[in-house]
Amino acid sequence: MVSVHGDWDWERLGALLSREKLELITSVQPPRSDASLDRSGWRWETKRTFSVRSAYGYLVHGLEFGNGDTWKRVWKLAVPQRVRVFIWLTFHNRLLTNVERVRRHVATSEFGQGVWMRALPRERWASFFSLSFLDWLRFNLFDTSFCAEDGDWRVRFAITCWLLWKRRCRLLFDPDVGVMDDILRRGGRLVEECSRASCVAKGPQARQLRASTWSRPRVGWVKLNVDASVSTVDRSVGIGGVIRDNHEKWLFGFVRFVGRCEALLAELWAIHDGLMHAWDLGYCCVEVESDCLDVVQIVTARSKALEGSALVGSILQMLSKDWSVVVNHVGRGSNGVADALAQWGRGSSMEQVSFSEAPDEVACIVENEKLSSFPTALSVIDERVVPFDPGGLS
Template identity: 55%
Template sequence: MVSVHENWDWERLEAVLPREKLELIAAVQPPRSDAGLDRPGWRWEDKRNFWVSSAYGYLFQGLDFGNGDTWKRIWKLAVPQRVRVFIWLTFHNRLLTNVERVRRHVASSGSCEICNNGQEDMDHVLRFFTVAKGVWTRLLPPARWASFFGLPFPEWLRLNLFDKSFYIADDEWGVRVGGDFRDNQGKWLFGFTRFVGHCETLLAELWAIHDGLLHAWELGYRCVEVESDCLDAVKIAMARSKTLDGSALVCSIHRLLSNDWSVVVSHVDRGSNGVADALARRGHGSSMAPVSLFKVPDEVACMVDSEHEVPFDGRGSSLASTALDEREVPFDPGGFS
């Protein structure tokens, strides 16, 4: 089931397995002789060690309590405690927005001081603030925008947290990977997209780094800078973190980095991954196999031109990649450039 290029043979796999199984396989690196032996690990913990807390979180994840008690459902969410507290405050309408500050007589204006676009209430902060809305529109298919932004805030909040069908419905969401590669003047060299099925977001981000490095090496580039806004992925790639230590994918990244070339993996902010995000969205609904793009796609051409106006530092070629997880809307949105 592995091709001569050491990728999964999707034509054979698609002939014998359903789509949902293929999406699980997509996140797994194909077997190879130098990848070492398989070993057991606890999949619900980053370092693959078993903890009772992670088992408890898994057992209660997505559990339908069926009693309509919003408060109990909040405290049973499989998220960190600080996130539960944040949601609890949100349902109580007690986030310290400017509107709430005015109500408490500690501020004179309830308007948003950043975007100057309306009152800074919870709905504005979580849904309509410029940055928040930008995140939502990148995560949601355009067909969902009208209902997502048109619902009353209390109903939107409940559906956002407890009704998965509100987002998924007839649209299969998964993790999609995309990236773009530029020369030292910001000029387009190539791009890539990949659908990695259902897996952890961090794993998808590592797949993006892996695919970008593999493309760059096979195309003959020998002076490359990888820029990522996922600090965890950068630490793993640079062997400064034990998370996922020993996994076949991480080992493959380290093998690529050990080749005879100059590669720097650096952490950057999220402001420079617009083209990579667009390429990841472009990968939705495509085949399981990764796709290389040597011509700039029409939908990102304007973005490439605008970013081209700000050249790179001249060190070498620059690779930007991103992973989008469509299965859920995170509170601290990830993705990386």
């Protein structure tokens, strides 16, 4: 089932298996003679070792446990605390009503639907109203591909849900309360207040993070930015990356659909494919940047998560080749082009799609990064730049 190039033989597999099964296989590295033997591991921990904490989490939350950081994301929403609590209760189905009642009064009642139709452009209606309730929440709160041009959408969505719920509750006692425009206007004011509040500096590090942007590599080096995008609705994964030189010139870009897998594995695939392309293109001095701290720690041997993984082994093997590679962790603001490519990758094929010049879909982001780029700078989040030592991991 493996081609002569060492990849999965999709033609042969496609004749035997459904698309759903193929999407699960594509996130698994094909077998290699130099890879270690398969071994079992506890899927709910990144180190693949059993723990009572994760076992309890799985028993309580089922498959939702470990499939993402839903709860952390809820508490990180830039909205008032009472709105966060409301969203948290909604995910837990703890609004003193059942899911269908919540759905009827928040999303698809005549009044609620009218509010959403006013708040969204017509082309968004089909996808917005067609999802199940929990997928609807995840899609709007966590999926950056929806209303990506509206940076405040997640905040606006959470606040509008909260205001609709409050109105629904008040209707039980006062049928004449408010109208649609009241919710939209009040929601708009709250969004503006949240935006102003989020701009308040919380110390030197916060100011640096907000100002972070892509920086040029040192002279004689190229910079490889990589990222992964995981859908919160169906766990579909796209990866993408871009290689640029010290003159900010686009040298190479790629995207790929990696099937369905967990976020950490997706980020590892992004680094794996990026390194593979950089090596094949003949670059001998490469700065790699990822906005995932966990995966940077794994490939620089500062974390034993996924130890023994065939994919991690392949990455370490590539790093041990005769070239100079530096792996850095950067903030999301420094990884905009790779992020956009990764989101695009979720809709691409399982085969690599490459670009010799910036595609139209990301050209605007590329130009913006050129205008605000700086000479090489260390990440303010992780200031340790660790060059890979071909002689061994230290």
